[in-house]
Amino acid sequence: MEMREIKRLIFGGENEFVEFKRKINHPEKVIREVVAFANTKGGHLFVGVDDDGSIPGCKYADEEDFILQKAMRELCRPKIKFDLEVFPLSEKRSLLHYYIHPGERKPYFAFEKKQHRYGKAFVRVKDRSIQASPEIRKILKFNNSPTDVHFQYGDNEKLLFNFLNDNETVTVNQFREISGLDYKSASFTLVQMVLANALKIIPREKEDWYMAVE
Numbered sequence: 001m002e003m004r005e006i007k008r009l010i011f012g013g014e015n016e017f018v019e020f021k022r023k024i025n026h027p028e029k030v031i032r033e034v035v036a037f038a039n040t041k042g043g044h045l046f047v048g049v050d051d052d053g054s055i056p057g058c059k060y061a062d063e064e065d066f067i068l069q070k071a072m073r074e075l076c077r078p079k080i081k082f083d084l085e086v087f088p089l090s091e092k093r094s095l096l097h098y099y100i101h102p103g104e105r106k107p108y109f110a111f112e113k114k115q116h117r118y119g120k121a122f123v124r125v126k127d128r129s130i131q132a133s134p135e136i137r138k139i140l141k142f143n144n145s146p147t148d149v150h151f152q153y154g155d156n157e158k159l160l161f162n163f164l165n166d167n168e169t170v171t172v173n174q175f176r177e178i179s180g181l182d183y184k185s186a187s188f189t190l191v192q193m194v195l196a197n198a199l200k201i202i203p204r205e206k207e208d209w210y211m212a213v214e
Helices: 003-011 027-039 061-075 134-142 155-166 172-179 183-195
Strands: 018-021 043-047 082-088 094-100 122-125 128-131 199-202 209-212
Touching (some): 027 061, 027 128, 043 061, 061 094, 134 199, 172 183, 183 199
Antiparallel strands (some): 082 094, 199 209
């Protein structure tokens, strides 16, 4: 990319596809953004940019890059595909631009320590990276090799759509209450309906929202 395109992205502020970092002070936290981009639609990570969009650059760009790439190798699984561009701003400072590709082996996980067996998946929502729920992880995994999914329109599904006629969104717990299903069954039903494109899921930090597809 040319510098004018980079500045256009930066001046647009942080959003679903853009994240700023002044420095890589805590690589175990930065990889959450990397994983979120890979689990969603990809995105641009800029190192050397303040939250307000100013571009001071990195004094030790090689060191920042080494720290981040080491973290991506050791703390992200599966392996994440990315492109790196380095833009010199002056004799002493440079801007790092990482383009994180949308993943082909979702869900991707961030690990706090290299030796940990279990990590956390994140997804990008507006300008934030939030932890993916079990339902989101199932949907991401299914979308690696999508096949047609169908569901039976029974009493529980009728109750659900009646609820959505009066309410814009529903959560797993709300569906569980109106249907009498246990949590596991309510979750499974909603996930199947998302995969069948009857519902869409809105990731949230507390409880995901489900909405009817118009």
